[in-house]
Amino acid sequence: LSLCYTPLNCAIILYVYRQSEYVLPTTLTQLYTLYTLHTLKRSAEIHYKSLDPDTIKDLNQLPEPMKHPFEALCEMAFDGLLEDQLGFDVSQLPLSLQQCPAVKGTKPELLGLMSGS
Numbered sequence: 352l353s354l355c356y357t358p359l360n361c362a363i364i365l366y367v368y369r370q371s372e373y374v375l376p377t378t379l380t381q382l383y384t385l386y387t388l389h390t391l392k393r394s395a396e397i398h399y400k401s402l403d404p405d406t407i408k409d410l411n412q413l414p415e416p417m418k419h420p421f422e423a424l425c426e427m428a429f430d431g432l433l434e435d436q437l438g439f440d441v442s443q444l445p446l447s448l449q450q451c452p453a454v455k456g457t458k459p460e461l462l463g464l465m466s467g468s
Contacts (some may be wrong), residue, residue, distance in 0.1 A: 354382060366398040384410060403434060420451040 367385045376382040392404040
Protein backbone atom coordinates (compact mmCIF):
# COMPACT_ATOMS: atom_id res chain seq x y z
CA LEU A 352 0.00 0.00 0.00
CA SER A 353 1.64 3.23 -1.13
CA LEU A 354 0.13 5.23 1.76
CA CYS A 355 2.62 3.54 4.10
CA TYR A 356 5.70 5.44 3.02
CA THR A 357 6.09 7.15 6.40
CA PRO A 358 5.84 5.60 9.86
CA LEU A 359 3.20 8.16 10.95
CA ASN A 360 0.96 7.22 8.03
CA CYS A 361 1.42 3.53 8.89
CA ALA A 362 0.30 4.19 12.46
CA ILE A 363 -2.71 6.22 11.29
CA ILE A 364 -3.66 3.52 8.76
CA LEU A 365 -3.58 0.84 11.46
CA TYR A 366 -5.71 2.99 13.77
CA VAL A 367 -8.24 3.88 11.06
CA TYR A 368 -8.35 0.27 9.82
CA ARG A 369 -9.30 -1.01 13.27
CA GLN A 370 -11.83 1.77 13.87
CA SER A 371 -13.45 1.59 10.41
CA GLU A 372 -14.57 -2.03 10.42
CA TYR A 373 -11.41 -3.09 8.58
CA VAL A 374 -11.84 -0.85 5.54
CA LEU A 375 -8.66 0.67 4.14
CA PRO A 376 -8.61 4.21 2.73
CA THR A 377 -7.20 4.53 -0.77
CA THR A 378 -6.05 8.17 -0.70
CA LEU A 379 -4.30 10.40 1.81
CA THR A 380 -7.39 12.61 1.90
CA GLN A 381 -9.56 9.64 2.91
CA LEU A 382 -6.98 8.58 5.47
CA TYR A 383 -6.77 11.96 7.17
CA THR A 384 -10.53 12.52 6.97
CA LEU A 385 -11.24 9.18 8.65
CA TYR A 386 -8.57 9.85 11.27
CA THR A 387 -10.02 13.28 11.99
CA LEU A 388 -13.54 11.85 12.29
CA HIS A 389 -12.38 9.17 14.73
CA THR A 390 -10.42 11.74 16.72
CA LEU A 391 -13.51 13.95 16.95
CA LYS A 392 -15.64 11.00 18.04
CA ARG A 393 -13.16 10.25 20.80
CA SER A 394 -13.18 13.89 21.83
CA ALA A 395 -16.98 13.82 21.98
CA GLU A 396 -16.84 10.78 24.29
CA ILE A 397 -14.43 12.52 26.65
CA HIS A 398 -15.32 16.21 26.52
CA TYR A 399 -18.90 16.46 25.23
CA LYS A 400 -20.83 13.97 27.34
CA SER A 401 -24.19 15.17 25.97
CA LEU A 402 -23.21 14.23 22.39
CA ASP A 403 -23.56 10.78 20.89
CA PRO A 404 -20.25 10.08 19.11
CA ASP A 405 -22.04 7.85 16.61
CA THR A 406 -23.81 10.92 15.19
CA ILE A 407 -20.45 12.26 13.95
CA LYS A 408 -20.29 10.92 10.41
CA ASP A 409 -19.21 13.88 8.28
CA LEU A 410 -16.80 16.76 8.88
CA ASN A 411 -19.25 19.11 7.16
CA GLN A 412 -22.06 18.26 9.58
CA LEU A 413 -20.50 18.35 13.03
CA PRO A 414 -22.69 18.85 16.09
CA GLU A 415 -22.91 22.54 17.04
CA PRO A 416 -20.64 22.41 20.14
CA MET A 417 -17.83 20.98 18.01
CA LYS A 418 -18.47 22.86 14.78
CA HIS A 419 -17.08 26.30 15.68
CA PRO A 420 -13.86 25.05 17.35
CA PHE A 421 -13.19 22.71 14.41
CA GLU A 422 -13.77 25.47 11.85
CA ALA A 423 -11.54 27.86 13.84
CA LEU A 424 -8.77 25.26 13.93
CA CYS A 425 -9.15 24.62 10.18
CA GLU A 426 -8.90 28.35 9.50
CA MET A 427 -5.80 28.60 11.67
CA ALA A 428 -4.21 25.67 9.83
CA PHE A 429 -5.07 27.16 6.42
CA ASP A 430 -3.64 30.55 7.39
CA GLY A 431 -0.51 28.78 8.63
CA LEU A 432 -0.09 27.05 5.27
CA LEU A 433 -0.40 30.38 3.47
CA GLU A 434 2.32 31.82 5.73
CA ASP A 435 4.56 28.71 5.56
CA GLN A 436 4.00 28.08 9.27
CA LEU A 437 3.41 24.35 9.67
CA GLY A 438 3.31 24.24 13.47
CA PHE A 439 1.87 26.44 16.13
CA ASP A 440 1.92 26.86 19.86
CA VAL A 441 -1.06 26.69 22.20
CA SER A 442 -0.61 30.39 22.97
CA GLN A 443 -1.43 31.11 19.31
CA LEU A 444 -4.87 29.51 19.56
CA PRO A 445 -7.78 31.95 19.31
CA LEU A 446 -9.50 32.54 22.65
CA SER A 447 -12.55 30.60 21.44
CA LEU A 448 -10.35 27.52 21.00
CA GLN A 449 -8.57 28.01 24.31
CA GLN A 450 -11.99 27.82 25.99
CA CYS A 451 -13.02 24.70 24.06
CA PRO A 452 -13.59 21.75 26.45
CA ALA A 453 -11.11 19.59 24.52
CA VAL A 454 -8.32 22.17 25.03
CA LYS A 455 -9.21 24.01 28.24
CA GLY A 456 -7.05 22.82 31.11
CA THR A 457 -4.95 20.54 28.91
CA LYS A 458 -1.20 20.73 29.35
CA PRO A 459 0.38 22.18 26.18
CA GLU A 460 2.67 19.17 25.74
CA LEU A 461 -0.40 16.90 25.60
CA LEU A 462 -1.84 18.64 22.56
CA GLY A 463 0.40 16.59 20.28
CA LEU A 464 0.99 17.96 16.82
CA MET A 465 -0.43 21.35 17.74
CA SER A 466 2.45 22.21 20.06
CA GLY A 467 5.75 23.56 18.89
CA SER A 468 6.65 25.59 15.85
